[in-house]
Each structure stands twice: as structure tokens, then as C-alpha cells.
Amino acid sequence: MIYVLTGDGKGKTTSAIGMGIRAVGAGKKVLMVQFLKSGGYCEDKTIEDVNNFDLQSFGQTCFVVPEQVLLENPKLKKQGVRAISEKDFVLAQQGFALAEEAITSGQYNFLILDEINIALKYKLLDQKKVISFLRKYGQKSDVVLTGRYAPKEIIKLADLVTEMKPIKHPYQKGIQQRRGVEF
Amino acid sequence: MIYVLTGDGKGKTTSAIGMGIRAVGAGKKVLMVQFLKSGGYCEDKTIEDVNNFDLQSFGQTCFVVPEQVLLENPKLKKQGVRAISEKDFVLAQQGFALAEEAITSGQYNFLILDEINIALKYKLLDQKKVISFLRKYGQKSDVVLTGRYAPKEIIKLADLVTEMKPIKHPYQKGIQQRRGVEF
Numbered sequence: 001m002i003y004v005l006t007g008d009g010k011g012k013t014t015s016a017i018g019m020g021i022r023a024v025g026a027g028k029k030v031l032m033v034q035f036l037k038s039g040g041y042c043e044d045k046t047i048e049d050v051n052n053f054d055l056q057s058f059g060q061t062c063f064v065v066p067e068q069v070l071l072e073n074p075k076l077k078k079q080g081v082r083a084i085s086e087k088d089f090v091l092a093q094q095g096f097a098l099a100e101e102a103i104t105s106g107q108y109n110f111l112i113l114d115e116i117n118i119a120l121k122y123k124l125l126d127q128k129k130v131i132s133f134l135r136k137y138g139q140k141s142d143v144v145l146t147g148r149y150a151p152k153e154i155i156k157l158a159d160l161v162t163e164m165k166p167i168k169h170p171y172q173k174g175i176q177q178r179r180g181v182e183f
Numbered sequence: 184m185i186y187v188l189t190g191d192g193k194g195k196t197t198s199a200i201g202m203g204i205r206a207v208g209a210g211k212k213v214l215m216v217q218f219l220k221s222g223g224y225c226e227d228k229t230i231e232d233v234n235n236f237d238l239q240s241f242g243q244t245c246f247v248v249p250e251q252v253l254l255e256n257p258k259l260k261k262q263g264v265r266a267i268s269e270k271d272f273v274l275a276q277q278g279f280a281l282a283e284e285a286i287t288s289g290q291y292n293f294l295i296l297d298e299i300n301i302a303l304k305y306k307l308l309d310q311k312k313v314i315s316f317l318r319k320y321g322q323k324s325d326v327v328l329t330g331r332y333a334p335k336e337i338i339k340l341a342d343l344v345t346e347m348k349p350i351k352h353p354y355q356k357g358i359q360q361r362r363g364v365e366f
Contacts, residue, residue: 003193009345011188011198014205018197018226021204025225042208043201046233053229161350162192168344 001159002138006117006150009164016112016144017043023110023142024052032112033099035059035092035119035147054108058095059115064088066122084122092124103137110142117147117154127151184342185321189300189333192347199295199327200226206293206325207235215295216282218242218275218302218330237291241278242298247271249305267305275307286320293325300330300337310334 003019005012020030030053039057047055060082067083070076096116102108119125134143134157145154155161186202188195203213213236222240230238243265250266253259279299285291302308317326317340328337338344 004350005194006350007348010186010343011194011201011345011347014201015194015198015347016201017204018194018200021200021229022197022224022226025228025230041205043205045208046204046236047208050229050233155350158351160193160352162194163348163350164194164198165190165346165348166344167187167189167338167346168341 001142002134002154002157003142003144004117004150004155004158004161005144005146005164006148006155006161007163007165008148009166010169011164012146012148013114014043015162015164016114016146017047019144020047020053020110020112021050024050028052028110028142029108030054030110030112031056031099031102031108032114033058033095033102033116034114035095035124036064036088036115036122056095056098058091058098060088060091064122084124088122089124092119095119096125096130100133103133103141103143108141110144112144113146115147116145117150119147120151120154121147121149127153130154131157184325185317185337185340186325186327187300187333187338187341187344188327188329188347189331189338189344190346190348191331192349193352194347195329195331196297197226198345198347199297199329200230202327203230203236203293203295204233207233211235211293211325212291213237213293213295214239214282214285214291215297216241216278216285216299217297218278218307219247219271219298219305239278239281241274241281243271243274247305267307271305272307275302278302279308279313283316286316286324286326291324293327295327296329298330299328300333302330303334303337304330304332310336313337314340 023030032055034057036059037057038059038061063081064084070083215238217240219242220240221242221244246264247267253266
């Protein structure tokens with residue numbers, strides 16, 4: 001089955017991790033491939049200790065956005081956000097190749113493609129290639145796609161789509177992101 | 184901080200589990216107290232193996248609803264849904280007492296109150312008591328409250344609220360719930 005967790009609210013990645021934990025408990029082998037994230041998050045350490053739940057990250061330590069977005073929002077640059085480079089493109093390709101191999105080889109049967117929606121939006125991955133993969137393996141295996149801006153073609157293909165909608169967010173209250181909770 | 188995960192969509196409990204996994208990775212001690220659930224879910228086995236993440240369930244194996252709901256929907260009875268009994272009330276009280284003790288004793292500093300919103304809606308717990316607990320400990324510790332129908336008083340108190348909104352759901356397509364994915 002194909003699951004999509006999208007929307008601007010909190011809980012997309014955490015929900016995917018929870019789904020992975022649940023799947024492991026049912027005897028599945030789970031791989032989470034993270035796009036546009038470098039790893040080293042708090043959850044990584046815990047997942048490392050969970051049998052049959054593997055995590056591979058294919059991003060850089062800084063946040064990246066398309067150059068155009070950076071030009072339109074000079075503030076972002078000061079916050080350390082960088083323009084997408086060739087390296088981000090290569091990393092995303094590697095991540096998707098690993099994910100494909102993991103499922104086609106039968107080594108894993110539950111795949112989490114974390115932030116792939118963003119990678120698709122930024123054109124780091126070829127949407128047609130991703131859709132063709134989902135068509136072929138999305139019924140035999142379980143595939144969870146997370147990230148804002150889920151493309152409508154993927155929503156169409158998905159069995160289950162949840163939109164995480166922010167009703168109230170601590171940043172609105174001026175509270176900083178906190179280690180172990182927000183990241 | 185106080186987190187609320189509500190709405191009709193998938194991902195509330197799984198997101199709370201993911202938050203717990205993240206918190207463990209940051210060195211926190213996590214207790215998940217489940218209301219109206221009996222335990223024995225797929226994720227339980229995995230959580231059992233995670234250090235510093237404990238799970239206690241305080242519900243019966245069957246789904247329960249207020250007697251009035253059952254009278255209005257006779258179909259539910261055929262599906263094995265039962266009316267709330269004294270036992271459900273006692274279990275919920277025990278669950279909340281354990282949660283309070285876990286935080287006040289300092290044994291845990293990250294608390295997940297899974298499905299507590301439903302327990303509040305069904306009046307299995309005293310809302311004033313829960314709110315007074317959140318006021319007292321919700322800033323020192325992290326408390327995640329899940330379940331549909333989050334009471335507006337708790338939303339008001341919360342730092343972060345996400346509504347899980349179903350965009351597409353497999354039941355609409357006539358697919359049965361599947362072990363290790365849906366429960």
C-alpha cells in the first residue's frame with residue numbers, strides 16, 4: 001500500500017517512524033530513506049537499536065532551497081539556508097537508487113521515503129521514475145512518502161493520504177525548536 | 184510543552200510513538216499510557232525492546248462507546264462494540280493515576296497520553312483534573328495528548344496542536360485494516 005503524509009503541520013516524519021515501529025512489530029523489515037536530511041537526529045540513535053529498522057540519510061547538514069527561493073527571500077541566506085547544488089541532486093539520486101534496490105531485492109518490505117515530496121518539488125528526483133516504481137512495488141510492499149507539497153499525481157496513486165494541519169504551533173509563540181522534540 | 188495530535192486522519196498514535204522514539208534519542212525517559220486500548224498491538228513488541236520507552240495500556244480488548252451511541256447505531260453492536268462499563272471507568276482512572284505518578288516522581292519526563300481525548304469525551308476522566316495536571320507539569324515535562332475530539336480547553340492550553348486530516352483513506356476503497364500497518 002502507498003501512504004502519503006503531507007501538510008504543513010508537525011507529525012509527518014514522526015508518524016512515519018511510528019508506522020515503521022509498528023511494522024517491525026508485525027515482522028516487517030523497514031528501511032527509512034531520508035531525502036534532504038543529513039542524519040544525526042535524535043531519533044536516529046534509537047532507530048539504530050531497533051532490529052529490522054534501518055535508516056539512511058541522503059542530504060547535507062544545512063537546509064537547501066531552489067536558488068530562486070533564496071533570491072526572493074534574502075533572510076533565509078542569513079539563517080544558513082543554501083541554494084540547491086549538484087551535490088544535493090546526486091545525494092537524492094543515490095537515496096532513491098538505494099530505496100529501489102532495497103525493495104526490488106526483497107531485503108526490505110516496508111519503505112519510508114522521508115521528505116521525498118520536497119525532493120520531488122525541488123526536482124531532485126524524476127517524478128515519472130518515482131511513480132513508475134510506486135506502480136510496480138506499491139502493492140507488494142508498503143511505501144510511506146512524507147513531506148509537504150505532495151504532488152497530486154502521487155496523491156492520486158496513494159491508498160491513504162493524511163494531511164497534517166497545524167492548528168497551533170510553538171514558533172507562533174516565539175519558542176525555539178528544541179532538541180529531542182522538534183528534531 | 185504540551186502537544187495535541189487530533190483529527191479524524193491516520194497518524195496520531197504513530198506520530199506520538201515517533202516523538203517518543205525521538206525523545207529517547209535525546210536522553211529522555213518516555214512513558215506512553217494508552218486509554219481505551221488493551222495493548223497487544225504490533226508496535227508494543229518493538230517498543231518493549233527500546234530502552235527508556237515504556238508502554239502501559241488501560242483498556243479492554245473490545246471497542247467501547249457510550250451506551251447512547253450504541254442505542255443510536257445498532258450496527259455497532261453486531262461489530263462487537265460494547266457500551267462503556269464501570270470497568271472502563273476504573274481502567275482510565277488507573278491509567279491517569281499512573282501517568283501522574285510517573286511525572287510527579289520524576290521517573291519519566293516525556294509522557295504520551297494516547298487516546299486521552301476520547302477518554303475525556305466519554306467522561307472516563309475528569310477534565311478539570313487533567314487540565315490542572317497539565318498546568319502544573321506541562322512546562323517542566325513534555326506531554327503528548329492524542330485522539331479525536333480534543334477538548335477546546337486542552338487545545339487552548341497546548342503549545343502545539345496538529346490536526347490529522349484524512350484526504351484519502353483505504354476503507355473508502357473497501358480495503359480491510361491490516362495487521363502491522365493499521366493496528
